[in-house]
Structures are given as structure tokens and as C-alpha cells.
Amino acid sequence: MAGIIMTTVELAAVTSAILLLIATPLGWWLARSRHWLAEVVGAIALLPLVLPPTVLGFYLLIALGPEGPLALLLGFFGLHTLAFTFSGLVVGSVIYSLPFALQPIRARFEAIGQRPLDAAASLRASPLDAFCSVVVPLARPALLSAALLTFAHTVGEFGVVLMIGGSIPGRTQVLSTSIFEAIEAGDTHTAQQLAAGMLLFSLLAILGIRLLDRRFSRLPV
């Protein structure tokens, strides 16, 4: 059980960290670009919200498998396949949770607007300096809530991890898939414990995000 929790937490933490690194520049670009390409990319980034996880998992399985289009790239890194590995789970989770990291960050960047950037530029701050010393601190609550949301959402995902990971004990089995397996094995007691734990965790995560929003909802003056 401890191993499963460890795998789950590790997966959620790694996914959150990677998504912060991806969603921050991507959210910045989407918030500020008026290029049509930004609209298209923005739409693609939201796809995981509506796509059945099995569809996403299916495509990822093909893409990451030994015959997949990414096999060549993987071979370059000395890997044969990511299917049914922890790394594969991470890739799947990153894609599946992308909208949850992107939305709060993008919305906050849009709310911050042009004024603080103009002010920073008039005070000799280069664009990168302004981004680091003004935009990121002003967006900190949104970054936190994006990380928390991603973490919680990754802990709660099921379809994608089952498709890509296959719920292999000790490698790719996480809490959500082990509930499924406990029920299949007729172990209602374990399933109940896990489900209750997940419910409590999810509730706390949502509460935390709400509190963050309330605490930091002020906009720049």
C-alpha cells in the first residue's frame, strides 16, 4: 500500500513540476498573442477536458509504444518504449492535466494586463527581468493554485494511467487504479478505505485552492 501511495504522490509531484514549467510560458504566450496560431494551440491544450481518457490513453499508447512515431526519438535516448513505464505515466499525466495547469495561469496573466509591464519597462527592466520580477510574483497565487489543481487532478486520474501504465504493481500502479483492482478482486474493505481517503484528499485540495483564490484575488493597482 505504501508503495502505491509513493508512486501516486511521485507521479503527481513530477507532473505538477513539469506542468508549471510548461504552462507558465505557454500561458504567457496564449494570454498575450493575438496570432491565430495561439487560438489553435489554446484549443488543443483544452482538448483533454472533453476527450475521453481512454481515447487519449489509446493514442498515447500508440505514440509511445515500440512501433510508435516517437520510437525513433526514444531510441535516441536509449529507450525502447514508454508504454507501461513510470515515464510513460508522467507523459500521459502531463498531457491529461495540462488544461488544469494552463487555465488559472493564463487567466491570471490576462488579468495582470499590460500596465505593470509598461511600468517595468519604463523602470529599465528588460522583458525577461519584468517577467521574473513583476509578472511571476503577481501571478504567484495562480501558479500555486495551478500546481495544487494539477496535483489533485493527477492523483484522481484513472483512464489514462490504466491505458498507458497498465497498473503494474510496484511500477505503474497508483491509488485510483488500485481501487479498481481491489473491487475486481472483491476486496471491498480496501476499496472503501482508498475511496474515503481520496474523497478527503480531493475535498482538502479544492478547499485549499478556494482559500488561495480568496486570499490573493486582488489585482495589481
Added chain:
Amino acid sequence: MNRSAPVLEVSLSGTLGAFTLDLGFTTPAAGITALFGPSGAGKSTVLRCIAGLSRQAGGRVIFSGERWLDGDVFVPAYRRPIGYVFQDAGLFAHLTVAENLRFGLKRAAAARPVIGFDDVVERLSLEALLQRSPDGLSGGERQRVAIGRALLVQPRLLLVDEPLSAVDLPARDTIVTLIETLCRDLVIPAIYVTHDLAEMTRLANHLVLIDAGKLVAAGPLDRVLTDLSLPLATQAEAGVVLDGVVEAIDHQFGLTHYRAGGALLMAPSRGLTVGSRCRLRVLASDVSLCHEPPQGTTILNVLPGVILSADSFDGMQTTILLQLGHADEGVRLLARVTRKSWEGLGFAPGQKVHALVKGVSLLHGLAAG
């Protein structure tokens, strides 16, 4: 440095949303240039182009020989030695007042220090605000911080965009006085965007009038205000400003005697001392004309002068440009009379007359020095 030589040369053109910008002007190396025009004239856009915050217009912006914009040359805002005071202050919400002030100071090019941190805090009375967050500040307090922050970046040109829009009335005078004295004492030329005539007449030394993206007129304030061919001269608030000094104070009647060029004017006012520099405003509608010096009049200021030119408009009114004293001392007044009086009493350019000045308002007085 020649204080009246142009330091900034601007010529901009481009289509920006609803209107076309197409204008050019220069501003002098000292004093405050007001960029004046109705709302939507493109004033703020011009200021943003000068700052490098907007690239929407092409053309030339040359400051003190440095090409900030010229064809393909574009120096980004953060490399231009400007200070910018935004309409809404634009303070950083995640920093305290002190941190806001230091933001630009840390990044300032130290080549030509203008003012230090302690000096800014003292002159703008920011001591009590330093540890506070911009969130809790009033509009006037915010602008004081914004002005201090803009000066601490050690600018060679200060750009000010309608700084009073979010400031309540009582605090406005403080803000204007601060901008005025700081620009004068630190010898930083400033460009001040406003649509308010009172603000403009009070602050400006030089005037750039724009409307619908085009230049209407540009020049020293007194020249532009007394140009009868401009729409300004037909407005109800048409008038002149006179820069002068307090020559004497009549304590018995509470009258202050001002000397502006060759003219001596009296007006009731308190709080000034002999030698104070001041700016007076005389509205055209407060000036009447007489062929002979009037007898037994209640009007204190009766000044001999010569009619230079006149312009009748709307069929009823006439604005008259007068020269007081000797031509080389250059004090000019505007008078507003009915066309009936102008034509009926046989006034004409070149004629000697007496100007009866009913009202003189003190726009500001600064202690001697």
C-alpha cells in the same frame, strides 16, 4: 546647454485603430511641455511612442542626438533614459512603497544621478508610506509614489500622462506643484499630457496642441495662447499667462503688486513674499479697452498698450491682442469685447489704448530662489 534649443524631435505617422496619427514637433531642453488636446486626440499614444512603449507609429524620435526611433532603429523603452508617470500610477501591487521606489533605482544607469532615495522620500513626503502596500493608498498618495519612482530611475526626460485623473481635487494642487518644482530643481525636461486648460496654463512653458492625431500648433506657451488664428483664442477661457515676480506687498489693503515684463499688476492675495516668482492668468473676458484713461473707475489695473491685431468670430465677438509696455519686454494680453464695441468705437491695429484688467488670478507662487 542651450535651454531653449530643441532636445526632443518627434515626427510620427501611422494608423492606430480609429484614427491616423501624423504629426511632428520639437520640445525644448528645459521646462515643461504640455501635450494638450481633447480626449481621444492621440496625446497618450504620442507619449507612448516617445517612451517606446508603443511601436504602432513609425517616424522619428530623436532625443539629444540619440536616435530612439528612426526607420528600422527602435530603442526599446527599457533602454531609453525616461521616467514615466502613468495615469493610474501603475504601482506594483506585490511590492511595498519602498520596494516600488527602489525598483527603478536598482536598475538606473548611474551615469548622471538626478536624485537620491532619501531626497525623494523627503521632497514627496513619503516617509509614512514606505512600508505600506500600494493597495491602501489614496489616488494622490499613489501618484506621489509614482513620481518618486519615475525620478529615482534617474531620467533625462520625464513623461507624465494625465496624472490627476484618479486624484481627488484637494490633492491635485500638491501633485502639480511637486511636478513643477521637481522638474525645475532637477533640470529635467518634461512632457505633460493633459486635456485640462487650467492644468496646462498653470504648468506649461511650452505647448504642443494636437487634435485628431494632427498637430494644431506648437511653441512657447505665451506665443500659442496669443495666436489669434487658433481655436483656443475663441474659447470662453481664452487668456494669457504672465510669469512674474512679487515686487511689493500692500499690507493695508492686502494687495500684492506683481511685475511681469513691463507691466505692473495688482491683485488681492495672501501668503507671498517680495521676490516670489509667480504665474498669473488674465482671461480675455476680464480685459476691456478704453481710448482714454478712465476717471473714477473701481478697476485697479489700467495699463497703457498698443493694439497688435484682432479677430472677430461668430459675428458677435472680437478677440484683441495687445502689447503692454515696450515691445522688447514682450507682455501681451488678450481682450474680449463685442464686435459692436470693436467696430463702433473705432479701434484698429496700431492704436494706443488703455487695457482695463478686471481680474488677475494667481496660478501659483513659488518662494524666491
